[in-house]
Amino acid sequence: MNTKNHALLYHGKAKSVYKTDDPEIVIVKFRDDITAGDGEKKDTLSAKGHLNSIISAKFFEILEAADIKTQYIKLLEPGVMLSHRLDMIPLEVITRNIAAGSLLRKFPFKDKQEFDPPIIQMDYKSDEFHDPMINDDIAVALGFVTREELNEIRRITLKINQVLKIFLLEKGIIFPDFKIEFGKNHKGEIILGDEISPDSCRFWDSKTCEVLDKDLFRKGETGVMDAYLEVASRILDDNEKEKWDIKLV
Ligand code: UDP
Secondary structure (H helix, E strand, O other): OOHHHOOEEEEOOOEEEEEOOOOOEEEEEEOOEEEEOOOOEEEEOOOHHHHHHHHHHHHHHHHHHOOOOEOEEEEEEOOEEEEEOOEEOOEEEEEEEEOOOHHHHHOOOOOOOEEEEEEEEEEEOOOOOOOOEEOHHHHHHOOOOOHHHHHHHHHHHHHHHHHHHHHHHHOOEEEEEEEEOEEEOOOOOEEEOOOOOOOOEEEEEOOOOOEOOOHHHHOOOOOHHHHHHHHHHHHOOHHHHHHOOOOOO
């Protein structure tokens, strides 16, 4: 699809958002760009945009089936998602089932320590301020959300964690942590936006704990796209794999 005919609304680190004729509907283009370490490490990985859009679409469909409202309307083609327009809330909502990553660098948790109930952490999404951890009082004082909206965000996030954790385990994948973002639609409802993909989640093989996500890129290892393909291959059913031409295992 040629996005040249559409006005650009937003250009992020890995996705671009374009206008459509309908002011409440946008096109989200998943690009092949990948970044890590506050944007310091950058690369382009062929097929990443296609895979992440297909993986995100699958997760959004599963969540919609569980009565969770998402931005997702449909995948027009690999890499191109038709979505409801949202005013995004600048919070990175991180859910942790198992200790990994920055949590271990910042706090004295044990590696792979399990959390039940899960930990919900919020970071302020800002390149200028380097995504600092935020609390409810600061988020409210900055005018990002009300306390009621924070409660709603936590409620939806815990449900998303529960639904996806169970789904992934059936596919042989552990779900240590993930980051999601919410926005508000024209009615003021809190809706899940952004993406759910190996760029924004940790996925580990449930038998071997093999890493199947962006941590491979963060650590400079090879096989990043093989891992993303493996995730797509495990979570899609045969019809979906054929439709999107996912070839593996
Ligand atoms: N995450 C993300 N974007 C960010 C920061 C974190 O998508 O800007 C995701 C990350 O992929 C992981 C989870 O949020 O699944 C927790 O990340 P963590 O705080 O451990 O940071 P990291 O160690 O990845 O820098």
